[in-house]
Amino acid sequence: MAKTQISLTLNGKQIEALVEPRTLLIHFLRDELKITGPHIGCDTTHCGACTVDLDGKSVKSCTVFAVQADGAEVLTIEGMAQADGTLHPLQQAFREHHGLQCGFCTPGMITRAYRLLKENSNPTEDEIRMGISGNLCRCTGYQNIVKAIQAAAAEMAGGQVKEAAE
Amino acid sequence: MNAQTETSEARAEKLEGIGCKRKRVEDVRFTQGKGNYVDDLNLPNMLYGDFVRSPYAHARIKSIDTSKATAVPGVVAVLTAEELKGVNLAWMPTLAGDKQMVLADGKVLFQNQEVAFVVATDRYAAADGVELVEVDYEDLPVNVDPLKAMDADAAIVREDRTDTGDGAHGPRKHPNHIFSWEAGEKAAADAAFDKAEVTVKEFIQYPRCHPCPLETCQCVASFDKITGDLTLWGTFQAPHVIRTVGSLISTIPEHKIHVIAPDIGGGFGNKVGAYPGYICAIVASIVTGQPVKWTEDRIENLSTTAFARDFHMETELACTKDGRITGLRVYTIADHGAFDACANASKWPAGLFSIVSGSYDIPAAYCLVDGVYTNKAPGGVAYRCSFRVTEAAYAIERAMDIMAQKLGMDPAEFRMKNLIKREQFPYTSAFGWEYDSGDYQTALKKAMDSVDYKKLREEQKAKQEAFKRGETRELMGIGVAFFTEIVGAGPSRACDILGIAMFDSAEIRIHPTGTGICRLGTKSQGQGHETTYAQIIATELGLAADGITVEEGNTDTAPYGLGTYGSRSTPVSGAATAMACRKIKAKAQMIAAYMLEVHDDDLEWDVDRFRVKGNPERFKTMTELAWAAYHEVPAGMEPGLEAVNYYDPPNFTFPFGAYICVADIDVDTGETKIRRFYALDDCGTRINPMIIEGQVHGGLTEAFGIAMGQELYYDEGGNITTASLMDYFLPTAVETPKWETDWTTTPSPHHPIGAKGVGESPNVGGVPAFSNAVNDAFAFLGSTHIQMPHDSWRTWEAAERLGLHT
Numbered sequence: 001m002a003k004t005q006i007s008l009t010l011n012g013k014q015i016e017a018l019v020e021p022r023t024l025l026i027h028f029l030r031d032e033l034k035i036t037g038p039h040i041g042c043d044t045t046h047c048g049a050c051t052v053d054l055d056g057k058s059v060k061s062c063t064v065f066a067v068q069a070d071g072a073e074v075l076t077i078e079g080m081a082q083a084d085g086t087l088h089p090l091q092q093a094f095r096e097h098h099g100l101q102c103g104f105c106t107p108g109m110i111t112r113a114y115r116l117l118k119e120n121s122n123p124t125e126d127e128i129r130m131g132i133s134g135n136l137c138r139c140t141g142y143q144n145i146v147k148a149i150q151a152a153a154a155e156m157a158g159g160q161v162k163e164a165a166e
Numbered sequence: 167m168n169a170q171t172e173t174s175e176a177r178a179e180k181l182e183g184i185g186c187k188r189k190r191v192e193d194v195r196f197t198q199g200k201g202n203y204v205d206d207l208n209l210p211n212m213l214y215g216d217f218v219r220s221p222y223a224h225a226r227i228k229s230i231d232t233s234k235a236t237a238v239p240g241v242v243a244v245l246t247a248e249e250l251k252g253v254n255l256a257w258m259p260t261l262a263g264d265k266q267m268v269l270a271d272g273k274v275l276f277q278n279q280e281v282a283f284v285v286a287t288d289r290y291a292a293a294d295g296v297e298l299v300e301v302d303y304e305d306l307p308v309n310v311d312p313l314k315a316m317d318a319d320a321a322i323v324r325e326d327r328t329d330t331g332d333g334a335h336g337p338r339k340h341p342n343h344i345f346s347w348e349a350g351e352k353a354a355a356d357a358a359f360d361k362a363e364v365t366v367k368e369f370i371q372y373p374r375c376h377p378c379p380l381e382t383c384q385c386v387a388s389f390d391k392i393t394g395d396l397t398l399w400g401t402f403q404a405p406h407v408i409r410t411v412g413s414l415i416s417t418i419p420e421h422k423i424h425v426i427a428p429d430i431g432g433g434f435g436n437k438v439g440a441y442p443g444y445i446c447a448i449v450a451s452i453v454t455g456q457p458v459k460w461t462e463d464r465i466e467n468l469s470t471t472a473f474a475r476d477f478h479m480e481t482e483l484a485c486t487k488d489g490r491i492t493g494l495r496v497y498t499i500a501d502h503g504a505f506d507a508c509a510n511a512s513k514w515p516a517g518l519f520s521i522v523s524g525s526y527d528i529p530a531a532y533c534l535v536d537g538v539y540t541n542k543a544p545g546g547v548a549y550r551c552s553f554r555v556t557e558a559a560y561a562i563e564r565a566m567d568i569m570a571q572k573l574g575m576d577p578a579e580f581r582m583k584n585l586i587k588r589e590q591f592p593y594t595s596a597f598g599w600e601y602d603s604g605d606y607q608t609a610l611k612k613a614m615d616s617v618d619y620k621k622l623r624e625e626q627k628a629k630q631e632a633f634k635r636g637e638t639r640e641l642m643g644i645g646v647a648f649f650t651e652i653v654g655a656g657p658s659r660a661c662d663i664l665g666i667a668m669f670d671s672a673e674i675r676i677h678p679t680g681t682g683i684c685r686l687g688t689k690s691q692g693q694g695h696e697t698t699y700a701q702i703i704a705t706e707l708g709l710a711a712d713g714i715t716v717e718e719g720n721t722d723t724a725p726y727g728l729g730t731y732g733s734r735s736t737p738v739s740g741a742a743t744a745m746a747c748r749k750i751k752a753k754a755q756m757i758a759a760y761m762l763e764v765h766d767d768d769l770e771w772d773v774d775r776f777r778v779k780g781n782p783e784r785f786k787t788m789t790e791l792a793w794a795a796y797h798e799v800p801a802g803m804e805p806g807l808e809a810v811n812y813y814d815p816p817n818f819t820f821p822f823g824a825y826i827c828v829a830d831i832d833v834d835t836g837e838t839k840i841r842r843f844y845a846l847d848d849c850g851t852r853i854n855p856m857i858i859e860g861q862v863h864g865g866l867t868e869a870f871g872i873a874m875g876q877e878l879y880y881d882e883g884g885n886i887t888t889a890s891l892m893d894y895f896l897p898t899a900v901e902t903p904k905w906e907t908d909w910t911t912t913p914s915p916h917h918p919i920g921a922k923g924v925g926e927s928p929n930v931g932g933v934p935a936f937s938n939a940v941n942d943a944f945a946f947l948g949s950t951h952i953q954m955p956h957d958s959w960r961t962w963e964a965a966e967r968l969g970l971h972t
Contacts, residue, residue, distance in 0.1 A: 020290065027289065036206035037199020039431065041380040042464040046891035049380055077199035087197065095193035098860045102692025103196030104380045104431025110197065129899040136891075138380045138432050139692045141863030142899040 006070040010035070011079025019066045025059075026050040028066035029076065037077035037107040041136070048135030051108035052076045058115040060134070077107035080114065089155040090114055090148070099148035101139030109135045113149045122153060177773045182712065183705030184919065187856035191696040191716075192429075201429045204384045204399055209457040212386065213242055215447055216292035217466070218282040218299040220274035223310070223541040223884020224321065225303040227270055227281070234298040235284055240291025242454055244299060245283040245446055247271040253452075255445055258415055261407075261438075261663055262515065263334025264344070264506035265326075266544055268442045273306070275323055275504035276543050277886050278469040283446040285458060308541045308884040309342060312478060312501035315538035316340040323504055323539040334506070335515045344506050344537035349520035350597045355532035358493025362484030366569045368951045372557050372933075374476035374501065374542070374878040377549040378896060379691070381431025382462035383471050387447040391455050395422050400444060402427040402719075403437040403689055404729025407663060409721045411440055412448070414664075427719035433691035434868070435547035436472045438509040438731050443471075469889040472509070473542075473878055474549030476501035477519075477557040481565045489575050491584050494531040494596075496522050496561055500546070502537050508546035509731070510553045511661040511668060517553025518652045518818075520597035524562035525606055525650040525822060526584040531596035541884045550868055550929040552653040552732040559649045563934030567646075567941060568950050577938070578619060578646045582610055585648065592915070599652060601820045602922075605848070605912045610648055613824035613846045616908060619644075622828060630946050639834050645827035645939025649931035653923045654737025654819045663728060667814060670738035671725035674703065674746045675808040678796040680789030681713035684743060687727010688735040689718045693925055694857045695735060699743050701853055702919060706747035707754075708774030708788040725810055733821070733923035736853065737914075742813035744918035749809035754791040760800040761786055819914045819922035823847040825935040831943045833970045836962030838874065838940060840903035845931070850913045850922035861925045862907050869932025871897045873940075875957045895957070944968060 003018040010033065019028055029035040029052070038061055041049035050061045053075035080088045090110050093099065100106040109132065116123065116131040123131060128146050137145060182188045195201055232244040247269040250256040257265045270281045284295035307321040314320055322328055322341045330338045335345035359365060385400035396418050402408045405425045413420035430437065447460040462471065477500055484493035500516060502508060510517045516535035523531045548554065570580035585606040586593045593601040614620075626642045633641060658667035676682040684699055700714035718724055727739060751771075758776040759766045762784055769776040777785035786794070795807035828842040845862055852858055875895030879888045888894045913920025933954075940956040941949065944964060952964045965971060 022290065030205070031208070031288070034208065035199075036203075039203065039381065040205065040461075041382075041431075042891045044464065044890050044892050046896075047380060047464075077197075081198060091197040094197050095189055098190070098856050100193060100196055101694065101860060101864060102380070102430065102432040103192065103201045104203065104692075106196050106201075107199040129902075133898040133900045136380060136896050136898060138378065138434070138868070138896070139864045140860060141865075141867035141905060142902050143863050143905055144860060146899065 004067050006067055008069045008071065009073045011075060021065065021067050023066045025061040025064040025066045025069055029061060035076055035078055039104055039107065041104065046136065048112060049105050049108045051112045051135060053111055053115055058112050075111070077111055080110065088114070089152040093148040093152040093155065097144050097148040097151055099140060099145040105135060105137045109137065109145060117153055117156065121157060174773045181704040181708065181710050181774065183701050184851065184853050186701060186854065188697055188701055188711060188854055190694050192694060203381060203429050203431055204386060204401055205461050207386050207399055209386065209388060212457040212459055213285050213287060213450065213454060214289045214292045215283050215285050215450055215458050215460040216296050217280045218284065218296050218301065219278040220270065220281055221277065222274055222303050222305050223277045224275060224306040224308045226273045226306060228302040228304055230282060231300040232282065234300065235295040238291060238295045238298060240287040241284060241295040242287065243285040243450060244295065245269065245449060250449060253449060255415065255449060258440065258445055260505060260507040261512065262506040262508045262510060263512060266505035266507055268445045273325065276541050277884055278466065280442045283450060285450045285454060310540055310542065310880050310882065310884050312476065312499050312538050312540055315342040315540055323541055342539045344502055344539060345515045346534065346536050347516045348532070348534045350532035351530065352532045354530040355493050355495050358530040359482065359484045359495065362492055363487045364485045364572060365482060366565065366572050367480065367482045368565060368568050370479045370481050370561050370564050370951060371953050372475045372477045372479070372560050373954055374473050375549065375872050375876040376468050376473050376878055376894070377434035377436035377547065378468060378894065379432030379434055379436050382464060382467040383437060383441055383443065384461040385444050385447050386457055386459045387451040388457035389448065389451040394418070395424065396448065397424040397426065398448065399426045399428060401430050401437045403433045403691060403731050405689055405719055405721050406687060406726050407729060408440060410666065411664070425721040427689050430689065430691040435474060435509065435549045435731055437691065438547055438729065439472055439507060441471050464891060465889045468878065468894055469886045470543050472545040472547040473503065474545065474547050475557060476546065479557065479561045481561045483565045483569045485569055485573065489573050489580050489583050491526055491528050492530065494523055494528050496533040498533065498535040500535055500537045501540050501542065502546050503540055503542040503544040505544035506537065507544035509548065511655055512663055514553060517548065517555070519554040519558050521555055521599060521650065521652045522558035522562050523595050523597055524559060525586060525648045527586045527590065528596055542880055548732055550865060551926045552651060552655065555651055556930045556933060559930045560934050560937070563647045563649065563938060564951065567938050571945050571950065576623065578610065578614055581646065581648050582607060585610065600817060601650065602817055602914050602916055603912050604650070604820065604822055605910060606648065606822060609822065609846055609848055609910050610824045612908065612910060613826055613844060617826050617842065617844050619826065639832060641831045641833055641943040643829040643831060643939040643941070643943030645829065645935040645937065645942055647825045647931050647935035647938055649934070650820050650822045651733065651927055651930050652818045652820055653733035653926065654815055655732050655734055656818055657816060658814045666728065668728050669812050669814040670727040670734065670742055671810065671812045672739055672742035672746045673725045673810040674750060676750060676792045678793050680709055680792040682709065683715040683717060685717045685724045686739045687725055688730040688739040690730065693730070693735065693861070698853045698857060699740070702740055702743045703747055706744055707751060725812070733926045736921045736923045737819045737917060738813055738815055740921055741815060741918050742811040745813055746809040746811035749811065750807055753807065754788060754795070756803065757791050757794050757799055758786040761794060816916045819850065819917060821847065821849045821922040821924060821927050823927050823931045825931045827935040827939040829939040829943060831940065831961060833965040836958035836965065838956060838961055843903050844906045844908065845928060846908040846910065847924060847927050848910045848912050849924035849927065850911065850917065851920035852909065852911060853921060858924050859907050862928045863905050865926065865928025866905050866932045867897055867902050869929045870902065870936060871895055873933045873936035873954055873956060875955045877955050
């Protein structure tokens, strides 16, 4: 199949590539670029394991063609930490508050939470729950994910990450 | 403070041992997208396999034409049953003593069954190939209703089983019959019912559902033609079992098979068994000489690999008028689909279902289970529960409510009256299980006090009155569930898989500088084993948990074990870990005695050191002893500091808990809101309270999904109508209730550290708590039982049947 030239910024790095027009962004990231943080958990855009940030919006990369990312800025979990290795407050808070178990939904969940906090820096619990409702987790029951996102929001607002309640 | 003067408590705290809310080791990689899951693996020249699947539930295959598919650019090979017959792998044995088609041989027996395997240079080319394989089918009558599967005119599922000869578990009475299995004493139970003052009988269904971990089943097979070695990476909850089975069904000797389970994205029972995808990837790698990756998509996962439940249980209780249970009978039809591929211990075709007497002192009990074939996917795995324990807990906990209703007793009061008493432990049930320990009344009382149960009942009563007066259209339900699990399979006298006793293992090696590595036969799928096993070692050996690497999943390096499912990791491998530590500690004590020039018996253990009794200033820390083990051991002693333990548990463990759920139901829409859910768990000694709480949250959320919306539904043509996440309910953060967790601690007397296991309790106890809450809301109107799942439609229907919409 004929290939199309695309260029995009991925986690701050310029990428040029030839892709089949039908190649999904998630397959391009995972199979071609070896960006294996975003995962594949369903085929119907429900689970959110493949969530990446595309031009300032959360998208499910299983429902976006790689060619649609031409000229775009893409952020994945791999681009979340600072260059010196300092983790993003969300990454720290997920560990601190036991917001993950098997880790499979985690990259998509954190990437979604990152955009959620950009959209609303001080969300209520209900806003967080609604905000991550496109991302499924089978392990945690979400309670500690919500707690982690609240803690990260507080940290980013200059507060301290609170200790987990009993 | 230095090491000499620090208090024991301060030193113990630094170890992050048992009881510590230690942050998880795994999370460092997972939060950075650096987990190592099967699909992350990319080998040079790797090919991709994809299945052609049957659109029919039951059809004869007249022909398969692969010529167009093989002409697709990138397609390397297409396998059908004919190719597999050449290597004697068209069929494979199941863990339950049956056999299963790898690729459809002559006919297909369920929708989406594997028919051909297309191998190509990338995922897309493989999918192109799948589209172009032409299969000519002749459809056959289907058998989808397990209750009619043994009717005289039922379509026969298995052509290799048309007779009624004995199966793996004894006599069969119909070609669609797989086994009959019974437990307890029928005569005693019948006598109890003959004499009973009050009896109830209810047909209780536990629908077919699916573990549905977020990562589907997948593998990469790589066969080296030069050395004859097969390396198989896969989503395996039981890697060693996969290696042994692989060796038994192929010509590859076991030492040439290297099974590696990397990080697993959730399992919940889905990843215990062996699936056609694994076999096809292996054969394709042998045929092509290249590594082959196979990954399920979600529809394939939900419709073909490892359903759970599908138990149809006629449940009867006998009782005195004043509420003392005298007998229990349960007759179950179990739908096993087209092949009996249950992942049970081999001798137990209905698993540990005879835990169905639950937490109650029931003098006479009997159960009978008939397994049947239908035109549905094979499986019957223990989805986040020990084998068939959640089905058992559901049956008894629903029956308890139904009996309480008939007696006019409060469901909690009725339970309290019949719970096994603390002084009765160890308690032998009418089915012969010896419950290790429990303090049930204390747990139930604590649960009731915590939610102010009496006040809730008063509120409910007031709402019922208001409903009758027409002032509200909302009903309130209070679901009480008290469950006892049987986990930690298991004692070799009772449990084996294909003849291999269900022990498990730990191998611990302490390095000269006092750090170490522990390898185990279990395999974490999110439970946090890398964190918690190290905590056991920290407490047992007085070495910091941070200095212990925990490694699982590589059959070349890990000692043999049966894997992780049925809450067996803590009860079995956790015990093996403690026992291996004790061997190491015994050797360290001898080294300490030698170095301190005292007799072994003159030493005592103090957190992280051996000290001389009566002279605590003279001691050797474990770190010092580790160093000494490599350079100054007593004459005649082997150097080094390591041990392995294969632990054959003397008994199962019996975690328990008391759950209370409060639900508000709109009778006009059927919508149910979970107002409150309180879960008290007693899992014995608590290793990491943070992880326990996380396990309970997750298990309750899965229970919520099962009770309130999940069903793998097949229409009359055998079409599965709920095989994608569009139709199969997985709770999001919005629907998921908030969980309140609590605990009591009753250690297991036979486990080295008293731990019982917890991961599956919330699923076992949660489902009846939700279902009891919904049923309880309608009970005052005379309703005894509404079948799961309690989605809005079914709940609305129940209200309609009760005439509430006039």
